[in-house]
Amino acid sequence: MLSYLARRFLGLLLTLLAVSFVIFLVLKVLPGDPAQVILGINAKPAELERLRAELGLNKPVHLQYGSWLFGFFRGNMGQSFFYEKGVGELIRSRLAVTLPLTLFATLLSTSVAIPLGTFAATKKGKLGDYGVIALSQIGISIPAFWLGMLGLLFFSVQFNLLPSGGFPGWGTNPLGSIRSLVLPAATLAVIQSAALTRLTRSSTLDVLSRDYVSTARGKGLREARVIYKHVLGNSLISVLTLIGLQIGQLLAGAVVIEMVFHLPGLGRLLVLAVQQRDLQLVQGIVTVLVGAIIVINFLVDMTYSWLDPRIRLS
Amino acid sequence: MIFSSRKKALVLVLVFLTFVTLSGLAETEKPVRGGELTVALPTEPPGLDPTTNTAAVIDRVLYNNVYQGLVRVNRNGEVVPALAREWEVASDGTLYRFHLKQGVKFHDGSKFTAEDVVFSLNRVRGGEVSVPNPEYFEPIEAVRAPDPLTVEILLSRPNSSFLFNLARGDSVILPEGGSNLTTHPVGTGPFEFVNWKRGSSVTLERFEGYYEEELPYLDRVVFKFIGDPSTRIAGLRSGGIDAIAYLNSPENAISIKESPSLKVLEGVTTWEVILSMNNSREPFSDPLVRKAINYAIDRNEVIEGATFGFGEPIGSLMSPSNPNYLDLAWLYPHDPDRAKELLKQAGYSEGFEATLTLPSTYDLSLRSGKIVADQLEKVGIKLDIQKVSWAQWLERVFKNASYDLTVIGHAEAFDISIYGNPDYYFRYDNERLQEVLSRAGREMDDSRRGKLYAVAQWIIAEDVPSAFLFSAPSLPAMRETVKNWWKDYPLPVVDVTRVWKES
Numbered sequence: 036m037l038s039y040l041a042r043r044f045l046g047l048l049l050t051l052l053a054v055s056f057v058i059f060l061v062l063k064v065l066p067g068d069p070a071q072v073i074l075g076i077n078a079k080p081a082e083l084e085r086l087r088a089e090l091g092l093n094k095p096v097h098l099q100y101g102s103w104l105f106g107f108f109r110g111n112m113g114q115s116f117f118y119e120k121g122v123g124e125l126i127r128s129r130l131a132v133t134l135p136l137t138l139f140a141t142l143l144s145t146s147v148a149i150p151l152g153t154f155a156a157t158k159k160g161k162l163g164d165y166g167v168i169a170l171s172q173i174g175i176s177i178p179a180f181w182l183g184m185l186g187l188l189f190f191s192v193q194f195n196l197l198p199s200g201g202f203p204g205w206g207t208n209p210l211g212s213i214r215s216l217v218l219p220a221a222t223l224a225v226i227q228s229a230a231l232t233r234l235t236r237s238s239t240l241d242v243l244s245r246d247y248v249s250t251a252r253g254k255g256l257r258e259a260r261v262i263y264k265h266v267l268g269n270s271l272i273s274v275l276t277l278i279g280l281q282i283g284q285l286l287a288g289a290v291v292i293e294m295v296f297h298l299p300g301l302g303r304l305l306v307l308a309v310q311q312r313d314l315q316l317v318q319g320i321v322t323v324l325v326g327a328i329i330v331i332n333f334l335v336d337m338t339y340s341w342l343d344p345r346i347r348l349s
Numbered sequence: 350m351i352f353s354s355r356k357k358a359l360v361l362v363l364v365f366l367t368f369v370t371l372s373g374l375a376e377t378e379k380p381v382r383g384g385e386l387t388v389a390l391p392t393e394p395p396g397l398d399p400t401t402n403t404a405a406v407i408d409r410v411l412y413n414n415v416y417q418g419l420v421r422v423n424r425n426g427e428v429v430p431a432l433a434r435e436w437e438v439a440s441d442g443t444l445y446r447f448h449l450k451q452g453v454k455f456h457d458g459s460k461f462t463a464e465d466v467v468f469s470l471n472r473v474r475g476g477e478v479s480v481p482n483p484e485y486f487e488p489i490e491a492v493r494a495p496d497p498l499t500v501e502i503l504l505s506r507p508n509s510s511f512l513f514n515l516a517r518g519d520s521v522i523l524p525e526g527g528s529n530l531t532t533h534p535v536g537t538g539p540f541e542f543v544n545w546k547r548g549s550s551v552t553l554e555r556f557e558g559y560y561e562e563e564l565p566y567l568d569r570v571v572f573k574f575i576g577d578p579s580t581r582i583a584g585l586r587s588g589g590i591d592a593i594a595y596l597n598s599p600e601n602a603i604s605i606k607e608s609p610s611l612k613v614l615e616g617v618t619t620w621e622v623i624l625s626m627n628n629s630r631e632p633f634s635d636p637l638v639r640k641a642i643n644y645a646i647d648r649n650e651v652i653e654g655a656t657f658g659f660g661e662p663i664g665s666l667m668s669p670s671n672p673n674y675l676d677l678a679w680l681y682p683h684d685p686d687r688a689k690e691l692l693k694q695a696g697y698s699e700g701f702e703a704t705l706t707l708p709s710t711y712d713l714s715l716r717s718g719k720i721v722a723d724q725l726e727k728v729g730i731k732l733d734i735q736k737v738s739w740a741q742w743l744e745r746v747f748k749n750a751s752y753d754l755t756v757i758g759h760a761e762a763f764d765i766s767i768y769g770n771p772d773y774y775f776r777y778d779n780e781r782l783q784e785v786l787s788r789a790g791r792e793m794d795d796s797r798r799g800k801l802y803a804v805a806q807w808i809i810a811e812d813v814p815s816a817f818l819f820s821a822p823s824l825p826a827m828r829e830t831v832k833n834w835w836k837d838y839p840l841p842v843v844d845v846t847r848v849w850k851e852s
Contacts, residue, residue, distance in 0.1 A: 067740025071748060073395065074481040075403025086479040117395045118547055119531045125547060184579055192587045199587040200580050201573060202549060297575045297584075299548030307548075310710070311395065312740050 069312040113315035122319035133301040137285040143224035152235025174229025183295035200297035239270040279335035283328040380849040385569040393574035396531040399518035403481035405841035408518035412842040416521035416536035426839030442507030442793040456541035463494030468525040485514040539565035566849035592827035599656040616823035616837035619668040619762040624816035629776035641691035643681035645728040655716040659822035665806040670839040673802040677810035700729020703753040708742040718756035777814035
């Protein structure tokens with residue numbers, strides 16, 4: 036087990052290193068000069084040159100990457116050109132929105148999708164099954180921004196039940212912060228649970244056709260107990276994989292919803308950083324994201340063996 | 350003038366009525382003190398120092414609200430006193446003497462003196478910091494403070510735009526030795542900076558030590574940065590937002606105007622949307638081709654399609670909000686047959702192909718560009734549209750002039766002189782125009798300078814180095830209770846100093 040952990044950790048480090056290097060190269064090759072973006076279209080070449088020097092942009096490329104890497108391993112992720120603030124601090128402040136939003140959306144979507152998918156599987160070919168399939172088909176086809184807009188118009192403009200976007204901050208207004216996450220999390224959950232429901236249904240159906248389920252039924256167990264004790268644990272393995280993927284996606288991919296609800300999340304920060312050619316900020320965010328996704332994958336692997344003791348980590 | 354007695358009576362009644370209406374107006378329009386105003390802006394400022402970064406949104410948040418210069422631009426586009434109460438200009442135009450207001454304090458409590466002016470102007474001209482528009486300060490030879498309430502600025506040569514340049518956000522006065530100004534601005538304005546929540550908002554609060562005692566009317570102003578137009582409008586409708594500083598989605602103006610609790614002001618801006626041509630490239634180096642393109646474009650159709658009819662057609666690079674503005678949009682009416690004829694004369698009877706580079710970040714440019722491409726196709730000019738990001742546009746089009754055509758909004762106030770710079774991305778080299786513009790730049794007499802700018806506008810409108818499309822509308826949208834908002838934007842600013850809210 037220990038050697039397994041060590042190998043996973045080494046893998047994490049190497050992936051991070053490779054990713055950060057690729058991102059660095061891509062940003063270097065992309066056209067666009069941060070100094071020009073900052074000073075705009077009237078700046079004189081001498082002014083641009085001075086700002087480039089100030090930002091450390093005229094050093095050789097390998098030195099720029101080297102100093103970033105050196106800083107990173109000492110916990111210093113550099114400065115954002117755009118915000119003139121530490122990258123680490125910026126990412127932390129955005130995670131304070133993105134992490135709760137991701138968790139909230141995932142909790143909502145799994146608590147809807149797993150019961151619904153299982154229910155549909157047990158009612159295969161009946162009205163309930165078709166109902167669930169139809170619902171999830173709608174959920175898969177609706178674009179997130181449109182659903183978000185509808186929610187906004189309905190709950191905020193029409194009935195004034197929830198704020199129309201924005202995030203007051205945990206420190207100043209904890210209750211308001213929760214309220215402002217309700218609509219975006221619900222929107223994300225609708226989209227996510229649609230795919231999750233379908234997967235739960237199909238993998239439950241798969242397990243239901245196994246011999247040991249027939250045996251369990253044969254020995255006279257009640258159906259509820261069959262499902263709960265013998266089916267769920269096995270059918271959840273593929274569902275968990277999807278949940279892991281979805282969490283990774285939400286960390287940076289909720290950007291459309293962040294736009295619609297005007298939330299200061301990690302996705303919007305990344306988009307802004309790319310637009311502004313804010314090199315260190317892009318690198319910091321991407322590195323953190325890749326790290327997070329690797330950790331999530333690892334946690335998902337761990338839960339496999341917890342759900343199904345036959346799976347050994349080695 | 351002799352009136353019959355009946356007419357006299359009528360005149361008296363009219364005078365009386367006018368008087369009653371005016372006094373009635375004055376009564377209902379008495380500003381209310383207090384309250385919080387939430388203003389939505391589509392983009393977030395990159396740092397909060399208007400002197401070192403070109404982004405217009407910095408001025409929008411801070412200009413005259415937090416930071417003031419010696420002079421400022423008012424809602425009519427005129428240069429009026431701000432920190433200076435009055436000034437004299439030497440007859441040869443090379444010495445400006447400013448007399449400063451007394452009792453002015455910075456938000457950190459320190460006293461504002463002439464030394465702060467010396468510090469601020471030397472900072473932006475001295476090469477300590479990188480500034481986006483060094484030419485504003487380049488004419489300055491020396492800045493000195495003979496006493497704490499007087500500032501003298503010596504110029505190396507007369508410069509007629511100097512006073513206007515001092516009124517820009519680039520020239521605001523910072524406290525001597527101030528630090529962290531990009532994240533924590535300290536000015537002399539009626540509002541002081543409270544906080545900046547990255548990715549979300551900037552909050553300003555009434556500065557109790559402000560020298561004009563009745564100002565500001567509002568207690569607090571929150572600028573929220575909301576990128577999505579529908580979200581901004583949902584906020585306005587649900588009451589979370591009091592005002593949208595400008596609608597960059599003009600189609601929404603129509604539905605907002607229909608709502609009884611909301612209003613939209615239709616004014617002009619300094620944002621001129623133009624079709625820039627690369628004058629150093631074939632076939633745009635040929636004036637016949639440029640004229641043909643101008644005849645091929647139907648400006649009203651562009652305005653209808655891009656801004657739903659808001660916005661004014663222009664014929665040169667001057668904002669209708671500028672006192673020197675001359676309406677020249679009629680010079681090239683929409684005439685496709687004339688365009689084809691000119692193309693034939695230029696040797697392109699079969700038309701030609703070219704690329705149109707469009708910055709994908711600017712909606713107005715995108716929409717206008719697509720319509721223009723369609724109009725040009727009708728006279729045989731086939732355009733290949735290439736969408737690029739803003740950073741790419743700056744690199745490719747602006748810096749390297751590696752483009753044929755592009756549609757872009759020029760937002761700087763009073764920027765006609767860019768046509769006098771042959772290295773500018775238009776690559777337009779016209780000696781006569783350069784001469785007129787440089788004379789206008791030295792001319793200190795207002796009426797003679799006005800005439801020179803009129804001549805410059807004529808030359809540009811006639812020779813069409815670019816095709817001028819329209820001046821973008823201001824379109825601030827707000828709740829009916831928000832009063833005294835600027836209708837026109839002669840600078841890209843959101844000056845809320847005198848804005849108030851009906852309770």
